[in-house]
Amino acid sequence: xxxxxxxxxxxxxxxxxxxxxxxxxxxxxxxxxxxxxxxxxxxxxxxxxxxxxxxxxxxxxxxxxxxxxxxxxxxxxxxxxxxxxxxxxxxxxxxxxxxxxxxxxxxxxxxxxxxxxxxxxxxxxxxxxxxxxxxxxxxxxxxxxxxxxxxxxxxxxxxxxxxxxxxxxxxxxxxxxxxxxxxxxxxxxxxxxxxxxxxxxxxxxxxxxxxxxxxxxxxxxxxxxx
Numbered sequence: 001x002x003x004x005x006x007x008x009x010x011x012x013x014x015x016x017x018x019x020x021x022x023x024x025x026x027x028x029x030x031x032x033x034x035x036x037x038x039x040x041x042x043x044x045x046x047x048x049x050x051x052x053x054x055x056x057x058x059x060x061x062x063x064x065x066x067x068x069x070x071x072x073x074x075x076x077x078x079x080x081x082x083x084x085x086x087x088x089x090x091x092x093x094x095x096x097x098x099x100x101x102x103x104x105x106x107x108x109x110x111x112x113x114x115x116x117x118x119x120x121x122x123x124x125x126x127x128x129x130x131x132x133x134x135x136x137x138x139x140x141x142x143x144x145x146x147x148x149x150x151x152x153x154x155x156x157x158x159x160x161x162x163x164x165x166x167x168x169x170x171x172x173x174x175x176x177x178x179x180x181x182x183x184x185x186x187x188x189x190x191x192x193x194x195x196x197x198x199x200x201x202x203x204x205x206x207x208x209x210x211x212x213x214x215x216x217x218x219x220x221x222x223x224x225x226x
Contacts, residue, residue, distance in 0.1 A: 015070075018050060018070065018071060019070075019071040020048075021045075021048060021049060021050035021073075022050045022070070022071035022072065022073035023071065023072070023073045024048050024049055024050070024073065024144075025049050025050070025073060025074050025075070025076070025140065025141075025144040025147075026049065026050040026051070026052065026073055026074070026075040026076075027044050027049050027050070027051050027052075027075070027076055027077075027078055027140060027144075028051075028052045028053075028054070028060065028075065028076070028077045028078070028079075028101075029041055029044070029051060029052070029053045029054070029078045029079075030053075030054045030055075030056070030057055030060050030077065030078070030079040030080060030083075030088070030091070031055070031079070031080040031083070031106075032055055032056055032080065032083045032084065033080070034055060036080075036129075037053050037055065038053075040078065040136075041053050043133060043136070044136075044140065047137060049140070050073070056083060056084070056085060056086065057079065057083055057085070057086040057087070057088065057090070057091035058085050058086050060091070061086070061091070061094065064095075064099070074144040074145070074147035074148040074151065075101055075144070075147050076101060076102040076103070076104060076124070076140065076143035076144055076146075076147055077095070077101055077102070077103045077104065078104045078106065078140070079091060079092070079103060079104070079105055079106070080105075080106055080107060081105050081106065081107035081114055081118070082107055082108075082109060088105045088106075088107075088118075089105070089114065089117055089118060089121065092105065092118065092121045092122070092123060093121060096121065096122060100150050101147065102124045102143040102144070102146045102147050102150075103121075103122070103123050103124060103143075104123065104124050104125050104126075104127060104139050104140065104143050105118045105123050105125075105126050105127070106126070106127040106128070106129055106131060107126070107127075107128065107129060108128065108129035108130070114126075124139065124142055124143045124146060125139045125142065125143070127139060156223070157223070157224070160209070160220060160223055160224035161224060163208055163209040163210060163224075164209060164224045164226055166208050167205055167208055167209070168201075170201050171201045171202075171204055171205040171208070172205065172226065173191075174187055174191075174198055174201045174202050174205060175201075175202065175205035175206070175209070175217065175221065175226060176221065176226050177190075178202055178214070178217060179214075179217050179218045179220075179221035179222075179226060180221075184198045184199055184202065187202075209224070209226075
């Protein structure tokens with residue numbers, strides 16, 4: 001019997017270019033005006049960003065849970081406010097229920113109430129059409145920086161959760177007490193165990209969660225809900 005061979009996907013120049021663009025930032029553009037949609041995508045791609053375009057908020061919502069980027073990198077949404085079926089403000093509200101992707105809203109006819117609603121809903125910026133290139137680039141850069149920060153925070157939370165989950169029940173209890181300010185002798189007395197046992201469990205717990213000192217332990221306990 002011939003050994004099975006694994007099929008490897010060859011990396012093309014197009015893949016490398018897309019990976020570079022995604023690393024710089026992926027911008028999802030949503031606008032029912034196809035000319036504006038094409039112009040914005042062309043401008044952002046000229047500056048090295050990866051772009052996805054949708055002619056309606058509804059079409060984006062239909063795929064948002066299924067489309068995953070091929071390459072890692074920060075991402076933001078640039079969405080028009082005035083659209084049929086589902087407007088930009090409603091899309092922002094729906095996305096907030098399950099995603100923390102930064103949103104930039106834009107409009108050529110909206111007034112102060114819409115802008116206020118956008119910022120209250122967490123929009124990074126509210127851009128007025130026609131949008132000057134420098135203004136757009138600055139807003140996109142800000143949104144992508146926020147995306148990077150949020151991604152780093154999620155990764156850190158995931159790492160902390162994994163490390164804390166590796167603790168034994170005793171290690172977790174002693175680490176929690178130490179982070180709350182209890183001394184080793186006080187912990188030993190309260191738990192009715194030897195001081196050396198407390199020191200051993202505390203040291204093992206700190207090694208597992210990556211705490212080099214009591215300040216690290218307190219910070220990690222707070223961030224990881226130890």
